[in-house]
Ligand code: HEC
């Protein structure tokens with residue numbers, strides 16, 4: 226269809242819609258409540274704030290008690306950022322960046338209409354600045370714009386909780402992906418005025434994906450792997466910050482006949498969760514943590530940066546297993562938790578094994594695995610080709626920390642633009658990229674004491690990316706060849 230045929234119709238439609246809006250009388254006879262029920266939208270709340278309280282936050286898997294206030298109040302929230310080494314799996318440690326010392330961060334529970342005075346503190350022993358973006362905030366950056374907090378500082382900002390629901394909060398300091406990948410997320414529940422229906426037990430579970438230099442289970446302190454994060458290929462996908470956070474001694478407990486509510490979040494940074502409890506059906510799901518209810522659900526999608534509330538009554542004793550039903554994540558990457566249910570057997574609903582007989586299937590074939598790929602010969606490149614390819618390597622591997630224009634991030638990531646450190650010694654620069662870099666360094670008069678992870682690049686890629694960096698931003702134009710990289714990394 227040609228444009229002149231399409232446009233008149235479109236314009237007519239738009240005009241008709243504008244006319245409709247214009248003709249709508251301001252007091253159209255509907256009550257505010259009826260309107261909000263139709264659209265699901267909740268209007269801004271009144272300003273009858275009474276009194277002041279300090280919020281009690283809880284570490285996972287605990288949830289603060291339901292709110293019994295019948296009015297909005299000024300609620301003071303204190304949350305402290307801590308960068309600390311904790312266990313990712315048996316024998317595997319990781320430097321987590323946390324809100325309140327746990328992954329996920331402390332659970333925050335407020336009532337719709339509350340005026341929240343948020344205190345974000347960053348411990349003095351932190352290496353980098355942090356901030357917070359709460360998805361429950363209506364305002365720039367969800368609070369991130371007003372909460373940038375360097376180590377040893379505390380920032381205060383306020384917001385009113387306008388919309389009820391379950392919301393993710395997370396750090397939004399550059400490189401955002403890295404802060405989230407290190408564990409900087411948690412949940413904030415905004416209870417509706419009338420509260421949620423009471424249940425016997427409430428739990429707090431958040432999924433996250435993690436990227437480590439070594440593979441799943443490789444022992445020791447594992448650094449963050451930027452390249453795997455960019456490719457969205459996590460080594461770990463876990464509930465509550467580590468493999469086994471919800472199994473063994475740390476499994477959740479409930480009794481037959483009880484009702485259970487799980488506040489489920491997904492911090493990401495990359496994956497979407499297909500949240501499922503093996504052996505249960507969710508009686509009620511608050512879809513995406515909002516106001517719409519769905520019933521009799523087997524698996525509910527929890528988007529990265531999203532949440533859901535699931536309610537179920539437990540009718541049969543035994544073991545319920547929480548999984549991400551993208552099932553390799555559950556059985557091979559850690560996304561598995563347990564609820565141990567005590568109580569008498571319930572053979573009417575579930576019998577247990579009744580008999581086992583022999584079954585002989587016919588056929589069956591031997592599966593052939595695909596052959597390994599043969600490595601391709603690397604071409605010889607001109608300086609210009611090298612720089613062009615290096616630009617792609619830079620954008621996908623370095624820009625997240627050193628910024629697209631090479632300017633870095635104050636106190637965290639040194640500039641590679643006009644960097645005296647870079648220009649003084651090409652072998653040293655090659656080693657930084659090829660092996661990673663930590664300890665104190667001085668770049669253009671500023672000191673940095675942080676960690677640059679090793680990035681798993683080929684010698685070609687290192688040559689290309691450094692040739693690109695040297696060709697940009699008033700650097701000295703050095704061309705780096707794969708032979709130079711071979712030599713410097715020997
Ligand atoms: C995860 C963040 C991160 C990524 C990704 C990263 N770096 Fe770095 N880089 C750092 C940090 C942090 C330092 C300083 C380390 C220290 O304090 O010892 C640094 C230091 C450097 C230095 C030496 C100091 C300077 O500014 O001249 C160079 C050169 C460098 N990086 C280049 C690169 C290149 C090229 C890439 C991509 C291939 C890259 N970096 C990827 C964090 C990163």
Ligand SMILES: [Cu+2]
Pocket residue numbers: 322354355356396397398404409
């Ligand atoms: Cu952060």
